[in-house]
Structure formats: structure tokens, C-alpha cells
Amino acid sequence: MTNSLPTSLPLSKLVTEMQESATLKMAKMARELKAQGKDVIDLSLGEPDFDTPVHIKEAAKKALDDGYTKYTPVNGLLELRQAIVNKLARENDLHYTVNQIVVSNGAKQSVYNLCMALLDPGDEVILPAPYWVSYAEIVKMAGGVPVIANSSIEQDFKSTPEEIEALITDRTKFILYSSPCNPSGSVFSFDELQALALMLQAHEHVLVVSDEIYEHINFTDRHYTIASMEGMKDRTVIINGMSKGYAMTGWRLGYIAGPDWVADACTKIQGQVTSGASSFGQKAAAVALESDHTPTKDMVKAFHQRRDLIINLLEQIPLLLVNRPQGAFYIFPDVSAYFGRTSTGGYHVKDADDMSLYLLAEARVSTVSGVAFGNEKCIRLSYATSDEKLKDAAERISKALSILI
Numbered sequence: 124m125t126n127s128l129p130t131s132l133p134l135s136k137l138v139t140e141m142q143e144s145a146t147l148k149m150a151k152m153a154r155e156l157k158a159q160g161k162d163v164i165d166l167s168l169g170e171p172d173f174d175t176p177v178h179i180k181e182a183a184k185k186a187l188d189d190g191y192t193k194y195t196p197v198n199g200l201l202e203l204r205q206a207i208v209n210k211l212a213r214e215n216d217l218h219y220t221v222n223q224i225v226v227s228n229g230a231k232q233s234v235y236n237l238c239m240a241l242l243d244p245g246d247e248v249i250l251p252a253p254y255w256v257s258y259a260e261i262v263k264m265a266g267g268v269p270v271i272a273n274s275s276i277e278q279d280f281k282s283t284p285e286e287i288e289a290l291i292t293d294r295t296k297f298i299l300y301s302s303p304c305n306p307s308g309s310v311f312s313f314d315e316l317q318a319l320a321l322m323l324q325a326h327e328h329v330l331v332v333s334d335e336i337y338e339h340i341n342f343t344d345r346h347y348t349i350a351s352m353e354g355m356k357d358r359t360v361i362i363n364g365m366s367k368g369y370a371m372t373g374w375r376l377g378y379i380a381g382p383d384w385v386a387d388a389c390t391k392i393q394g395q396v397t398s399g400a401s402s403f404g405q406k407a408a409a410v411a412l413e414s415d416h417t418p419t420k421d422m423v424k425a426f427h428q429r430r431d432l433i434i435n436l437l438e439q440i441p442l443l444l445v446n447r448p449q450g451a452f453y454i455f456p457d458v459s460a461y462f463g464r465t466s467t468g469g470y471h472v473k474d475a476d477d478m479s480l481y482l483l484a485e486a487r488v489s490t491v492s493g494v495a496f497g498n499e500k501c502i503r504l505s506y507a508t509s510d511e512k513l514k515d516a517a518e519r520i521s522k523a524l525s526i527l528i
């Protein structure tokens with residue numbers, strides 16, 4: 124009798140049914156091609172190409188030297204929670220207590236904590252599409268049911284209150300969106316948020332989870348949050364973090380601000396999963412929030428210029444429908460006019476997934492299909508890269524699309 128061990132055992136149903144993050148997958152494919160010596164321009168990444176400002180790095184080094192190397196309270200160092208309370212008062216005119224803040228290992232974990240804390244099997248979460256890739260998977264991980272509100276480029280990818288209201292049932296727990304939005308870059312205006320809040324007055328059992336991680340990368344006059352609309356603060360959980368506005372993606376620091384009962388529940392979940400975020404990172408985050416924001420403003424200025432550059436270049440491509448994002452660092456063009464075409468080299472593009480793979484193969488430009496974001500007609504391009512690379516990428520995309528006939 125042979126006694127060979129199996130090379131693998133069955134995985135859980137949960138992980139087997141889970142989608143791999145499409146953005147991470149495309150970034151990995153681009154990295155692999157680059158490692159093979161291929162000249163790939165990576166526009167699939169969801170992070171600023173800038174380095175963390177020096178004074179924030181110095182604060183982390185000092186914290187290490189000062190002995191901040193131990194566990195912190197699960198919901199975060201008091202000093203950082205106070206800095207977040209100050210930030211919300213200063214920038215958003217919102218007044219929270221330190222107990223209403225929970226610092227996490229990134230906004231992604233905040234989404235996870237919230238879904239685990241609020242959802243029972245079968246509970247519904249309304250996701251206005253296009254939505255950030257991880258929302259739907261995390262909702263499902265927690266046993267919830269994502270309910271998608273579709274939108275199109277013609278409405279600037281913003282679902283109306285009526286479209287959202289039509290999806291509300293007794294099982295709806297919350298509405299979850301990002302503004303500025305990943306992937307569309309769309310930003311809800313004051314009037315649009317007010318209209319949403321007004322509609323929700325008739326649906327008291329529904330909370331709002333407002334992901335504001337791109338708050339600072341906003342090209343409109345200012346950032347608005349639904350938490351400041353009348354009657355909404357006690358029904359809203361704000362998600363935010365250090366990744367985008369402070370170029371700190373690798374530091375893994377996010378937070379929520381919300382009602383005490385939600386904050387307590389998230390702390391309970393996090394206490395059993397990861398505990399508090401990195402101690403010296405939290406010290407540096409407090410410095411980042413409290414110090415001069417010139418590096419953030421300079422970064423946003425660069426993103427604004429690059430947005431105009433990429434829009435001008437993409438608008439010259441026939442059949443491409445280009446949106447005019449007001450925030451974040453993504454553009455989400457509608458490529459559906461090319462569906463059903465075949466390249467002169469024999470590559471058939473039937474949908475957005477194919478388009479993204481085609482552009483990687485033919486143009487050596489990495490993008491992400493809109494399908495993972497709940498939109499079947501678009502692809503997402505990140506313009507968090509240099510002007511030269513953006514010009515080169517637009518030229519390559521234009522050429523690859525021109526041979527689809």
C-alpha cells in the first residue's frame with residue numbers, strides 16, 4: 124500500500140467562490156511581463172506614484188526611537204484618534220468623540236469590520252455601480268447580498284436617489300459608495316447628497332457607509348459628506364485613511380467615524396482579527412493629519428494636470444467615450460463601441476474583460492476591466508504616473524484600437 128500524502132485538501136466554499144481582486148490581478152500580470160523584459164506601462168495601479176512626505180517618514184522613525192514598538196489599543200492610539208477628531212472638525216465641520224473613531228489596518232479593513240459587524244446572512248447592501256472592486260466580495264464574505272444600482276457614463280456614473288430607493292427592501296442594511304469614486308472619479312455634489320439624505324428620511328432602517336478615502340484628491344471647490352446633511356450624522360459611517368491623500372498606501376492605516384454602537388462593534392471584530400494598527404505608523408499618521416498639507420496640495424495639483432492631459436489625449440480616439448472625473452486619479456472611458464471587433468492580428472474583443480487583456484497584449488498598457496467594478500462597458504485607467512508615460516500609453520492605446528475592425 125502506498126502512503127502518499129495529497130498535494131492539497133479542499134479549500135473552503137468561501138474562498139473557492141470568492142473573486143480575486145481584479146486590480147491586483149492586472150497589476151500582477153503587468154509586473155510579470157515587466158520581469159520578462161517587456162516594456163509595459165502600468166495604468167492598473169490604485170496608488171499615488173509619489174513617495175510619503177519626508178516629515179511623515181521622520182515622525183515614524185522618531186516614534187521607533189521613542190519606543191513605540193508595542194501593541195496599541197485595538198481602536199488606535201488616543202493621540203491619533205484625537206487627531207482624527209480634530210481633522211473632522213476642522214475640515215468637515217463634523218464633531219465626533221474619540222470613542223467614535225476606530226483606526227484600522229487600512230480602509231479595506233474598515234469595510235471588512237463594518238460588514239462583519241452589521242450583516243447577517245441575507246442582509247442586503249446597496250452598491251451604486253461602478254463600485255470599488257472589494258465592496259461586493261467583502262459583503263458576500265460577511266454573508267450579505269450586494270444589490271447593484273446601475274449607472275452609465277451619460278449620468279456621470281451617479282445613481283439617482285430614485286434609482287437607489289427602488290432597491291430598498293426590509294433587508295437593506297446600508298448603502299455603500301465612495302465619493303470621490305473609485306473607479307469613475309465622479310464626485311457627489313452637495314445637492315446630490317442632500318437629495319439622497321432627503322430620500323433616506325423615509326427609510327429609517329437604512330444606514331450609509333460613505334467611503335471618503337479620496338477626499339483630498341478632489342478638483343471641485345470642496346469635499347462634501349452625507350454625514351453633514353440634516354439628520355444623517357447618526358446614520359452614517361465615514362470611512363477614510365492615510366493611503367491616498369498622504370501617499371501612504373504601504374503603511375496600512377485607515378479609520379472610521381460613526382455612531383458609538385458601530386464603533387464598539389468594529390473594535391470587537393478587529394480585536395479578534397488583527398488588533399490595533401502599527402504603533403509607529405499611527406504616531407506618524409497623527410503628525411500627517413496635524414501638519415501642513417502642502418505636499419498633499421502639490422500632489423493634487425499634479426493629478427489635476429494629468430487628468431486634463433489624459434482626457435485631451437483620449438478624447439481624440441474615435442469611438443471612445445471619455446468621462447470628466449472630478450476627483451481620485453482614475454478615468455473610466457466607455458469602450459463598448461469596439462465590442463464585436465477583431466484586430467488585424469486576429470484578437471477578438473467581445474467585452475470589457477477582453478479589451479483590458481487586448482490592451483495589455485497589443486499595446487502593453489495595463490488597465491482594469493469595468494466588469495469587476497460592476498460596469499460592463501468601461502475600463503479603468505489610473506493616471507497616477509508621469510506625463511511621459513501617459514502620453515506614451517495614450518498613443519499605444521490609440522494605435523491598438525485603430526486596428527480593431
Ligand SMILES: Cc1ncc(COP(=O)(O)O)c(C=O)c1O
Nearest residue numbers: 169229230231255301305364366
Ligand atoms: C474606494 C476605496 N476604498 C478603500 C480603499 C482601500 O484603502 P486602504 O489602502 O486604506 O486599505 C481603496 C484602495 O484602493 C479604495 O479605492
